[in-house]
Amino acid sequence: MTAQVQQVQTKTGRLTAYKQDAADQININRRARPFDDFIRALLLLAGIVSILTTIGIVIVLGNETLLFIQQLTPEGEPAVTIGEFLATTEWQPVGYKFGIWPLLEATLMTSFVAILVALPLGLGAAIYLSEYATRQVRDTLKPILEILAGIPTVVYGYFAVTFMTPLLQAIGGDAVQFYNTLSAGLVMGIMILPTIASMSEDALSAVPRLLREASYGMGATKFETISKVILPAALSGILAALIVGISRAVGETMIVALAAGAGPNFTLPPNFLVGAETITGHIARISGGDLSYNSIDYNSLFSLGLALFVFTLLLNMLSRYISNRFREAYQ
Amino acid sequence: MSATALDQSALRQEDSFIRGLRNRHRFGAIWKRFFQGATIFGLIALILLTFNVLNRVFGYVAIVNRIEPSSLSDRPLEELSAEELGVILIESAGASFNPRIGLANLIPGGLGTQNSNYIANRDNPIGELIPNVPAEYAAIPLGEITSEQATTILSTIATKEDLLDLVKLYVVGEKVGDAWSLTESLFNRAAIDEYAAANPNAKIEFRNWLSLTFLSNRMSDNPLVSGIRIALLGTVWVLVFTILVAFPLGVGTAIYLQEYSTGDTWLERVIETNIRNLAGVPSIIYGLLGLAIFVRTLEPITQGRTVISAALTMSLLILPIIIINAQEALRAVPPSLREASFGLGATKWQTVWRSVLPAALPGILTGTILGMSRAIGETAPLVIIGAATFIATNPDGPLARFTVIPIQIYNWTKDARPGYGEVSAAAIVLLLIVLLTFNAVAIYLRQRFRRALQG
Numbered sequence: 001m002t003a004q005v006q007q008v009q010t011k012t013g014r015l016t017a018y019k020q021d022a023a024d025q026i027n028i029n030r031r032a033r034p035f036d037d038f039i040r041a042l043l044l045l046a047g048i049v050s051i052l053t054t055i056g057i058v059i060v061l062g063n064e065t066l067l068f069i070q071q072l073t074p075e076g077e078p079a080v081t082i083g084e085f086l087a088t089t090e091w092q093p094v095g096y097k098f099g100i101w102p103l104l105e106a107t108l109m110t111s112f113v114a115i116l117v118a119l120p121l122g123l124g125a126a127i128y129l130s131e132y133a134t135r136q137v138r139d140t141l142k143p144i145l146e147i148l149a150g151i152p153t154v155v156y157g158y159f160a161v162t163f164m165t166p167l168l169q170a171i172g173g174d175a176v177q178f179y180n181t182l183s184a185g186l187v188m189g190i191m192i193l194p195t196i197a198s199m200s201e202d203a204l205s206a207v208p209r210l211l212r213e214a215s216y217g218m219g220a221t222k223f224e225t226i227s228k229v230i231l232p233a234a235l236s237g238i239l240a241a242l243i244v245g246i247s248r249a250v251g252e253t254m255i256v257a258l259a260a261g262a263g264p265n266f267t268l269p270p271n272f273l274v275g276a277e278t279i280t281g282h283i284a285r286i287s288g289g290d291l292s293y294n295s296i297d298y299n300s301l302f303s304l305g306l307a308l309f310v311f312t313l314l315l316n317m318l319s320r321y322i323s324n325r326f327r328e329a330y331q
Numbered sequence: 332m333s334a335t336a337l338d339q340s341a342l343r344q345e346d347s348f349i350r351g352l353r354n355r356h357r358f359g360a361i362w363k364r365f366f367q368g369a370t371i372f373g374l375i376a377l378i379l380l381t382f383n384v385l386n387r388v389f390g391y392v393a394i395v396n397r398i399e400p401s402s403l404s405d406r407p408l409e410e411l412s413a414e415e416l417g418v419i420l421i422e423s424a425g426a427s428f429n430p431r432i433g434l435a436n437l438i439p440g441g442l443g444t445q446n447s448n449y450i451a452n453r454d455n456p457i458g459e460l461i462p463n464v465p466a467e468y469a470a471i472p473l474g475e476i477t478s479e480q481a482t483t484i485l486s487t488i489a490t491k492e493d494l495l496d497l498v499k500l501y502v503v504g505e506k507v508g509d510a511w512s513l514t515e516s517l518f519n520r521a522a523i524d525e526y527a528a529a530n531p532n533a534k535i536e537f538r539n540w541l542s543l544t545f546l547s548n549r550m551s552d553n554p555l556v557s558g559i560r561i562a563l564l565g566t567v568w569v570l571v572f573t574i575l576v577a578f579p580l581g582v583g584t585a586i587y588l589q590e591y592s593t594g595d596t597w598l599e600r601v602i603e604t605n606i607r608n609l610a611g612v613p614s615i616i617y618g619l620l621g622l623a624i625f626v627r628t629l630e631p632i633t634q635g636r637t638v639i640s641a642a643l644t645m646s647l648l649i650l651p652i653i654i655i656n657a658q659e660a661l662r663a664v665p666p667s668l669r670e671a672s673f674g675l676g677a678t679k680w681q682t683v684w685r686s687v688l689p690a691a692l693p694g695i696l697t698g699t700i701l702g703m704s705r706a707i708g709e710t711a712p713l714v715i716i717g718a719a720t721f722i723a724t725n726p727d728g729p730l731a732r733f734t735v736i737p738i739q740i741y742n743w744t745k746d747a748r749p750g751y752g753e754v755s756a757a758a759i760v761l762l763l764i765v766l767l768t769f770n771a772v773a774i775y776l777r778q779r780f781r782r783a784l785q786g
Contacts, residue, residue: 051605252613
C-alpha cells in the first residue's frame with residue numbers, strides 16, 4: 001500500500017485524491033472477517049463438548065438411578081429404598097437386596113491398604129528426591145517413577161494375581177484366600193505411589209529457599225529443617241496429593257476386578273484376607289456379562305456409579321481447593 | 332574458685348550439646364535411610380513387575396495330545412490344505428468331534444469358550460448366528476441341526492484357519508498340561524521331571540510364548556495356538572477413531588481457552604473448571620456413560636458394542652489430557668510471536684494458524700501421544716461398554732465388534748487353566764513395548780520442543 005502511495009505521489013501528484021480512495025478501502029471500524037468469527041464459534045463449540053460430557057454423566061447416572069428407585073419387586077413393592085441402599089449390609093440383586101455397605105466396605109478396605117502403602121513411601125520418595133538427591137540422581141530417578149505411573153492398571157492386576165497373592169499365601173498359609181482385599185490394596189498402593197510422590201515433590205520444591213536457609217541459620221539439622229519447616233510449609237500440597245491418591249484408589253477398577261474378589265462379602269470386623277467385591281469391581285463384573293437393559297441389575301450399576309462419581313468429584317474439588325489456597329500463601 | 336565452677340558447667344553444657352547434636356544428626360541419618368528406601372522401593376516394584384511378566388514369557392511347557400498329529404497325516408497339520416483338514420474332521424465326526432459344537436465355533440463375537448457358545452445359542456436359527464450360512468439351512472436352530480448338515484455347512488463356510496483350530500481342539504485334543512516360568516525351568520528341573528514321570532505321554536518343550544505366531548494368530552480356546560492379532564487390530568481401529576475425534580476437539584478447546592478466552596465470561600470459567608474436574612473422574616464412569624449413550628441411545632448409528640462406540644467413549648476419556656497438555660504448549664509460545672504476527676496485519680486466526688500453532692505443535696503432539704498411551708492401556712471403560720470376549724474374525728471398520736489388547740489380558744488373566752497366565756504375560760510384554768515406544772516418542776518431541784523455543 002505504501003509503495004503504491006509513493007508511486008502515485010511521484011507520478012501524478014494527485015495525492016489527496018488517492019488518500020481519499022484508500023480511506024474508502026480500509027475502514028478500521030469494519031467488523032473482523034466473518035471467517036474469523038466462524039472459527040471462533042467452532043472452537044467454542046469444541047469447548048462446549050466437555051461441558052456436555054459432564055452434563056451427560058450427570059443425566060445418565062441420575063436418570064438410571066431414578067429408574068432404579070422406581071423399580072418394583074414381582075409382589076409390587078418398591079425394590080429398593082434410599083434407606084435400605086445406604087443402611088443395610090447385603091447386596092443380592094437376585095433377592096432384591098440392595099445395601100451398598102458390602103461393596104463400600106471392600107472399596108474402603110482396598111483404598112485404606114493402598115494409602116497405607118503409598119502415603120509414607122510416596123512422601124518419603126518425594127522428600128528424598130526434592131531434599132537429598134543430587135540433580136543427576138533426581139533426573140534419573142524421576143522418569144523411572146513416572147514409568148510406574150504409566151503402566152496400565154490391568155498389568156498391575158496381573159501382578160497382584162500372579163505375584164502378590166502367591167507371596168501372601170506363602171507367608172500367611174491357608175488363612176489367605178486366592179481372592180483377597182489385602183493383595184489388591186497393596187498393589188494399588190504401588191500404583192498410586194508415583195502420583196503421590198510426584199505431586200508431593202512439586203509441593204516440596206515450591207517451598208521458598210529462604211525458609212530452608214533461615215532454618216539452617218538457626219542451627220537446625222537437615223532433618224529438623226525438613227520435618228519442622230518444609231513439611232508444614234508444603235502441608236497443603238501434600239494433602240492435595242493424598243486426596244488425589246484416595247480418589248484414584250476409590251475409582252480403580254482392574255486391580256480389584258482381578259484380585260479382590262468376585263462376590264459381595266460383608267465382614268465385621270473387616271477381614272483383609274478373604275475375597276470381597278468393591279463398587280467398581282461389581283460394576284465391571286455385572287456389565288461384562290450379558291446384561292439386559294432396563295433390568296434392575298442394569299439400573300443398579302448406575303446408582304453405584306453415581307455414588308462413585310459424587311464421592312470422587314468431592315475429593316477432587318477438595319484437593320484443588322486446598323492446593324489453590326496453598327499457592328496464594330506464597331505469592 | 333567460682334570462675335572454675337562456671338567454666339566446668341559451661342563445659343558440661345557444651346558437652347551435652349555436642350552429644351545432643353550427634354544424636355540429632357544420627358536421628359536425621361536414620362530418616363534419610365527411610366527416604367532413600369522409599370525411593371528404592373519404587374524402583375524395586377518396577378523391576379519386580381517387569382521381571383514377573385518376562386519370567387512367564389519363556390519356559391518349559393507340557394503339551395498333552397489325545398491323538399498324535401502324526402497318526403492323522405505324515406505332514407505337519409499347518410501345511411495341510413483346507414480339503415485335507417476337512418477330511419480329517421469328517422472322519423472323526425461322532426467320535427471326538429461334534430460338528431454342531433464346531434459350528435458354534437464360527438459364531439462371530441460369541442460368548443467365550445466354544446461349548447458355552449453352543450449352549451447359549453442352541454435355540455437360535457443358525458442363519459441369524461452365522462451370516463454366510465447357505466440359505467437352505469438358515470432357519471434351522473443350532474441345536475436341531477444334524478451332524479451331516481453341520482459337516483456340510485462347515486465344509487462350505489469354514490476357512491482353513493477355522494478348520495486347523497477345530498482339528499487341533501477336537502481331533503488332536505491338544506492342550507497345555509502344565510507350564511513353568513523361566514526361573515522354574517532353570518532352577519527347578521525336579522518339578523518338571525516329576526511331571527514328566529507322572530505323565531509319560533506329555534511332550535515337554537521349551538517355549539517362547541511371545542512368538543511371531545502369537546502376533547499373527549487369532550484368539551483360540553487353546554493357549555498354544557492362541558494369538559493377539561484380532562485384539563491388536565482392535566486396538567489400532569479404536570485408537571485411530573479415538574484420535575480422529577479427540578484431537579480436533581481437544582486442540583480446538585485448548586486454542587479457544589488459551590488464545591480467544593479472556594477468562595471473564597461465566598462460560599469460559601465453567602469450561603476451564605469443568606475440564607479439571609473431568610480429568611479426575613474415574614474411567615469406569617466414562618464406561619457407564621458410553622454404555623448408556625453410545626451403545627444404547629445411539630444404537631441405530633453405532634450398532635451397539637462396536638469399535639466406534641469404544642472410540643467415542645475413549646475420546647471423551649482422553650479429551651481432558653489432550654486439552655490440558657495443549658494449553659500448556661500454547662502458553663509456552665512467547666507472546667512476541669503473536670505480536671509480530673499482529674504487527675504484520677494478520678488476523679487473530681491467521682496468527683494462531685500460521686505462527687502460534689506451528690510453534691506449539693510438538694508440545695501438542697506430546698500431549699496427544701500421552702493421551703493415546705492412556706487410551707491404549709485403559710481397560711475398565713471397555714469392559715463396561717462390553718468388548719467381546721471371543722471374536723474369530725478381524726475387525727474391519729467402525730461398526731465391527733471388537734476386542735483390544737488390555738481386554739484380552741484381562742480375560743486370559745482371569746482364566747486359571749494352565750497356559751493362560753503365559754499368553755497373558757506375552758500380551759502384557761507386547762502392550763508395554765507399544766507404550767514404551769509411544770512414551771519415547773513423546774519425550775523426544777518434548778525435548779526438541781524445548782530446544783526450538785529456547786533457540
